[in-house]
Amino acid sequence: MARIPAMLALVALAATPPLNADLLATDAARVLASERHGAVAFSLVYHYTERGPAHSVERSAKAAVVRNDGATVATRVAEGSSAKPTLVEDDYRLPIEPNYLKEYRFSLGTSACAACSGDAVAVDFASELRDDEHGDGTMWIDGTSHHVLSLRFHPSVLPAHTDSADISVTFGQVLPDLWDVTLAEQQYDGHEFIFHGWGHVRQEQTNYRRYSSVTAAQDAATHKT
Secondary structure, eight states, X not given: OTHHHHHHHHHHHHHSOOOOHHHHHHHHHHHHHHHTOSEEEEEEEEEEEEEETTEEEEEEEEEEEEEETTEEEEEEEOTTOSOOOOOHHHHSOOTTSGGGGGGEEEEEOOOOOTTSOTTEEEEEEEESSOSTTOEEEEXXXXXXXOOEEEEEEEESXXXXXXXXXXXXXXXXXXXXXXXXXXXXXXXXXXXXXXXXXXXXXXXXXXXEEEXXXXXXXXXXXXXXX
């Protein structure tokens, strides 16, 4: 009789399908796209810092961003801002969107994500295209909900005079029915001749709201800024 629990455990283990990186990435992109349906607006706080020998730059901005089915359709920057921010997802073709999945190869990873839940599964990705819109990195996906928890990557092609770049995107629950980006950070280190410097971008996305139409979202964004 003592063998029965052990046998049942073996049966349950055998019935659990092995993790598949391609399926996880595909389902995570599908879940994100399905929750991003319709007109959505959110607030964005952007800060850029650049340092080098006898060189210091600070730019900041507050903006209201309007999306329709996940695509940015309007960005209204508040008066007095010293920069117009762009979203990481608009600058790069990331493997969190269904249309871009075919441009990447996926494999199960081993890197830990300190800020993720215990059920996070690491999925490494490598771009098939080596240009400045793609990169290689890791995303962590919740094993139960298949929400993307975090993503970190290095661009395939670096900007001029840049030696390294490290970009991270953090996701969280922003509405009862929407899991989306909450923070994006970009760190660039480089040199020109013998002079070294760095640049850092920090973007926080908050105050997500759904609207009945893009027009309603744009009207609300206008009044918020």
